[in-house]
Amino acid sequence: MFSNTVIISFTFGYLALLFAIAWFSERSAKNGRRLSNHPAIYALTLAVYCTAWTYYGSVGRAATNGLEFLTIYIGPSLVAPLWWIVMRKIIRISKVQRISSIADFISSRYGKNVTLGGVVTVVCLLGILPYTSIQIKGVATSFQILQGSGVADSLANLPFYQDTAFYLALGLALFTILFGTRNIEATAQHEGMVMAVAFESIFKLIAFLVVGVFVTYFVFDGFTDVFSKVAEEGLDHLFVMQGQSSASEWFWMSVLSMMAILFLPRQFQMGVIENTNEKHLDTAMWLFPLYLLLINIFVLPIAFGGLVHFTSGSFEADTFVLAFPIAFNQEWLAILVYLGGFSAATGMIIVSTIALSTMVSNNLVMPLLLVNDQFQKRYQHRLGQILIWSRRLSILLIILAAYLYYKQIAGQFTLVSIGLISFVAIAQFAPAIIGGIFWKKGARVGALVGILAGFAVWFYTLVVPTMVTAGYVPESLLTEGLFGLRFLRPQALLGFSDMSYISHGLFYSLTLNAVLYLIISVFSQQTSKEHNQAVIFVDIFKYSTSLDASVIWKGQAYLPDLKTLLVNFLGEEKMEEALEEFKLNSGKKLDDKIYADPELVNFSERLLSGIIGSASARIMVASVVKEEEISMEEVMGILQETQELKSLNHQLETNSEELKIASEKLQSLNESLQLNDMLKDEFISTVTHEMRTPITSIRAFSEILMDEDLPDEDRARFLEIIIQETKRMSRLIDQVLDLERFDSGRQKLNLEATNPKTLILEVTESMEQVFKEKNLLFEKDLMRSEVLISIDQDRIKQVILNLLSNASKFAKSKVMLRAEASKDNLMISVCDDGKGIPEEEVPYIFDKFFQAKNQTSKKPLGSGLGLAISKKIVEYHQGKIEVGRKNGITCFEFSLPIPKEKLKLIK
């Protein structure tokens, strides 16, 4: 239809337009006007998601599977509101940590680990390469159709030097190198590239809408017409979801595309690295789904129209978009549609290649080079150049590899199937990333093993079958399984074959991946560096404002060394600029310093991270820094400090209030302590005073006894006094110690089930003689009923004895003892007919040494501690003791609780 020359000149004309847009945008940015800094541009760049697969493939898919093609767009639309949580966090982390790619992101999260970064890079390369190659296929096929040559694979069979696709690939490589590797800083936005991609997004949308309108309204008579014609053909099963397996299919495809929109290297590049402002997300959250809706509106009419119109099978469904303008001789429309497809393909190729080349240079080349000390020393002044050239070379190699893959394999597959296989590869990053930003425990080994296992399953279940189709692997593997083990059939693992081929692979790879990640993380110990990164990632919104200050790093760097390192990558001028910026932000002076402080080292490391990736930056910085191993405790301490500082303001307020309350409490405590102290002093002085009395007697009589001629009668009497006073003293000591034990709570009761009647009788027996000597009447009134109480027998005896002995000292003529049991208590009272206790002294009668202190009353015989101890004993038994007077009778009465459950007497 068209001559090669026309098509080629249009193609290269379009490429030239891209160059112009990119060049113009970069110049404009240099003059301070950044066109890309607009939310709509951001949303459009995200539309790099729609590739040749969307442009040609959706129609093809719809023609065979009906509505199912929509899942790839429903997923991202559904997940868009969640960007506010996930994407915003990833963006913030990446900006703060100067992340340059998705491999860098994962490596950085798990302790800036080189291995992990390398593995992710390799997975991306292997996963994305086929995807890139089908873009070339898309372009080549459309080129061929436009030429009007009928046989689909004739182009692929040409030697490469005659193949236009080869030259297109070279052109794209050139564009990508020019606008993708201008700046050594991988984190720096590629203004020209971004604007070109945004333009491509608009271009492919317009082209698709135009052809859609053409098919729907010019070829047919509107949507209704298309659909009724399809129904007439008996193809109406394509309008609805089909059966049980179809529902699960929709689910898995949506899940898959949700992950793809976040983690595909080109999406990460556009959505995260090229993002200039987090707020742009707000707009993208609705504008991007809207874009997806628009570009899908005409998919069904074109697909169904194609099915109706091209019944002979003269065109593959994947090419219906282009087939219509050609069939209806709309030459200019055909060119437009071709260029639309070209833009969809090139957008993907350019962005993916930039992202991949950054990963290759930062996560493969650099770490490999830096491992070699010799190399590092020899070429350290040219590392910057090496880096940028490695990136340019990898762009060229990736595009050529994609071209080669297209020539060898991709020609045999549809656009969508290869794209989906790539999606599944990329989905393997989901556990490590999502886990990494929300779960601090997520560990490096878990991520690594998860990704590797997921990738292996991906390869076995999804890639191996394509190799069978391409003829590299015998077909028996699919039907008989590996080693003839049927449960190992790649498309029906464990005999599970209900799902589609893609869903099946996704299900097994992702499940294994996630489970391994979780389990290994739970059981593994993070290193301090890893934990540090984990905390920063998960709590990014807490740390992002004060990251330099919250340095988790100990050690010193020689400042000139650090500067040399920066010069190697940045050049003299930019290094000075960067340090200027540091000085300005930190308010620190550098001129008089020989050693760089941790803050500056940290700043430098992040600066380098933006250029060579975090893992390589860590290696480079470590080479000039005398780093001390930092312990987990220290890391935690530092992190806590930062956190504490933040909440300090708030706390200060509450603290001052608490302080006030605390000081009041302290004051009252102090007062009570002082009172306690005073009481203790008084107690001690009283005790010593009480001790002096018997000592005085003992000493006086002892001295008298030393005198020679003492009548025997006197001698015996005095010795008797000495013995009495000695007993008195030891009694006092015993009681003081008793009281002290009760006061301090160290006294233990030896509780036994006891019949109180028996106990009382034992006590009174010993007192009968005393009462008789003093000529006192003693009356006992003990209850009839038998109860059992749980008491310390010796202690309760002591109480009763004390009360009886007190009564005997004061009674005029009689002493009475009564015991009676109520429902809950046993009451024991000891009464006498003495003159009683003066009213005003009653409250103090149970105080220790009350008698001793009260000098106006008749000094009783005894220590003055008996009642105090009795009170303590009763209280220790949960009972009460009190004194009362009625009708000239003074009664001391105490209660002991009777246990609810019956006690058994243990003999």
Next chain:
Amino acid sequence: MYKILIVDDEPNILLSLEYLFKKEGFKVFIARDGEEALGIISEDEPELVLLDIMMPKVDGYEVCKHIKDQHKNIKVVFLTAKSKQQDVEKGLNLGADLYLTKPFGNKDLVTRVKNLLN
């Protein structure tokens, strides 16, 4: 023969002091509390009173005060277990001639009392 009044509420201490001073040739009066002491003082006019402080009814301080008010020539010797500096000062400020603390050495006590009287 000197007349001495011994005041103490502890019967055994009283007994020992009585024995001691009788043996030294004193005429000894005894009282078990301040009230009893005041009666003996006005009745028997001893030259010296050996006085405990902590006693029922009327304490030693009161007795001392009374003596120094009404019977200036009677010597007062406190003999007490209260040994704090402030108690000593209080006793001496009331005009006591000596302040001795319990427990005491018999010979020492007798010597001091004799010195005071000579």
